[in-house]
Amino acid sequence: MNAPWKPGPLGNRDPFAAFICDESALDVLRPVVIEMGWQPEKCNKGGLRNAVQSLSISASPAILMVDLSESGDPLNDINGLAEVCEPGTVVIAVGQVNDVRLYRDLLASGIHDYLLKPLSASQLRDALTQAQAVFSNPRNSDGEAIKRHLSAAVVGTRGGVGASTLATSLAWLFSTDHRMPTALLDLDVHFGTGALSLDLEPGRGLTDAIENPSRIDGLFIERAMIRANDNLAILSAEAPINSPLMTDGSAFMQLQEEFRQAFEMTVIDLPRNMLINFPHLLTDVNAVTLVTEMTLASARDTIRLLSWLKTNAPQAQPLVVANKVQTGAAEISKADFEASIERKIDFAIPLDQKAASNAAKLGQTFADANRSAKVGQTIGQVAKAIVSAGEDDEAEGDHASAGTSLLGKFDLKSLLARKEKRAAVSAE
Numbered sequence: 015m016n017a018p019w020k021p022g023p024l025g026n027r028d029p030f031a032a033f034i035c036d037e038s039a040l041d042v043l044r045p046v047v048i049e050m051g052w053q054p055e056k057c058n059k060g061g062l063r064n065a066v067q068s069l070s071i072s073a074s075p076a077i078l079m080v081d082l083s084e085s086g087d088p089l090n091d092i093n094g095l096a097e098v099c100e101p102g103t104v105v106i107a108v109g110q111v112n113d114v115r116l117y118r119d120l121l122a123s124g125i126h127d128y129l130l131k132p133l134s135a136s137q138l139r140d141a142l143t144q145a146q147a148v149f150s151n152p153r154n155s156d157g158e159a160i161k162r163h164l165s166a167a168v169v170g171t172r173g174g175v176g177a178s179t180l181a182t183s184l185a186w187l188f189s190t191d192h193r194m195p196t197a198l199l200d201l202d203v204h205f206g207t208g209a210l211s212l213d214l215e216p217g218r219g220l221t222d223a224i225e226n227p228s229r230i231d232g233l234f235i236e237r238a239m240i241r242a243n244d245n246l247a248i249l250s251a252e253a254p255i256n257s258p259l260m261t262d263g264s265a266f267m268q269l270q271e272e273f274r275q276a277f278e279m280t281v282i283d284l285p286r287n288m289l290i291n292f293p294h295l296l297t298d299v300n301a302v303t304l305v306t307e308m309t310l311a312s313a314r315d316t317i318r319l320l321s322w323l324k325t326n327a328p329q330a331q332p333l334v335v336a337n338k339v340q341t342g343a344a345e346i347s348k349a350d351f352e353a354s355i356e357r358k359i360d361f362a363i364p365l366d367q368k369a370a371s372n373a374a375k376l377g378q379t380f381a382d383a384n385r386s387a388k389v390g391q392t393i394g395q396v397a398k399a400i401v402s403a404g405e406d407d408e409a410e411g412d413h414a415s416a417g418t419s420l421l422g423k424f425d426l427k428s429l430l431a432r433k434e435k436r437a438a439v440s441a442e
């Protein structure tokens with residue numbers, strides 16, 4: 015993950031709050047809390063439900079202790095808590111059910127620890143000291159407290175090549191097959207199709223964000239984004255086309271930052287012109303998928319975009335995906351295309367009209383509506399490649415180039431020459 019750990023907004027939180035069901039547990043807890051230097055008034059009487067209520071209207075503390083004793087379905091209720099709890103909060107659950115499965119499931123859902131009642135002072139002291147260490151030094155923890163974040167941009171070499179089709183499909187697959195909480199940011203602000211392809215109304219969220227970047231925070235994105243499924247939220251717009259877009263791009267940076275806190279994956283549908291106007295959008299991106307067609311113009315612009323990426327986003331792994339590929343009917347053959355861009359095409363997605371109409375009819379993404387078709391399978395492979403590119407990033411911790419030489423000399427001249435030659439041959 016590229017984002018440096020920022021103490022900023024977390025530094026202003028209350029260090030601790032507890033919601034405990036019974037007085038005797040509170041009596042054990044309060045002295046330990048005082049020892050830790052925190053306010054005993056933050057030990058509230060109540061359980062999970064009170065915690066959810068309270069956190070939905072106030073900032074989350076750094077460490078939250080919550081009693082599950084009165085909860086009928088602890089796992090489900092913990093998910094309710096996750097919805098109102100700010101990312102980064104270290105949650106310690108307390109309960110009276112001694113069940114390893116529950117314990118494991120709670121840890122898997124992001125809970126830091128589970129303490130069994132009756133509580134003892136030393137057990138509390140240990141748990142709180144540990145939680146404090148995790149909160150103040152999350153990168154050294156075992157990785158539970160702070161989740162990794164991957165960011166993938168999708169750029170079309172030309173309009174209509176299928177960049178948005180791929181972006182929505184990938185976002186869908188990350189959120190379902192890969193089970194990653196995913197944000198789709200559709201930066202085709204006037205003509206975006208991210209929401210449309212999922213049969214949703216884009217709402218005013220993105221337009222509001224652009225007009226009022228200072229309002230962007232966790233709560234804003236929670237409200238402004240539309241949900242496509244439990245794990246996928248979209249920020250998209252059909253901004254009015256009678257006035258130009260006025261933005262310095264700060265809203266987009268701010269959104270990316272918030273997504274990093276709230277999701278595990280960000281997919282950005284990034285029109286070419288946005289990349290030119292706001293190059294900073296790609297400074298933290300792990301993988302950039304260039305969607306192209308097998309045409310001369312696309313070959314030229316693939317070369318130019320790859321070179322741009324090498325200069326402006328060297329940390330990002332580029333993937334070249336040829337879309338709408340028709341065997342035997344390409345303007346440029348695969349071999350010529352690859353020779354000209356001086357690298358391999360990573361994935362080729364066939365032209366499949368039936369699949370496109372299927373997706374449109376069902377109001378589903380292209381990949382989801384056609385899972386068993388070649389198009390769906392290939393996009394599934396692209397998704398996997400992006401996730402593993404991100405994992406490589408994390409493992410290496412440095413972002414040297416992806417290995418293949420991309421800058422390459424323009425081979426366009428020879429390509430054009432060959433093309434002319436072919437035209438001459440066929441004219442004879």
Ligand SMILES: Nc1ncnc2c1ncn2[C@@H]1O[C@H](COP(=O)(O)OP(=O)(O)O)[C@@H](O)[C@H]1O
Binds near residue numbers: 172176370
């Ligand atoms: N592999 C494909 N086969 C057939 N149609 C496709 C394919 N990929 C995309 N399309 C269609 O092409 C059109 C343009 O796609 P879109 O994703 O909006 O392009 P872009 O965002 O690059 O401008 C859409 O109608 C989409 O359904």
Ligand SMILES: [Mg+2]
Binds near residue numbers: 178
């Ligand atoms: Mg598009």
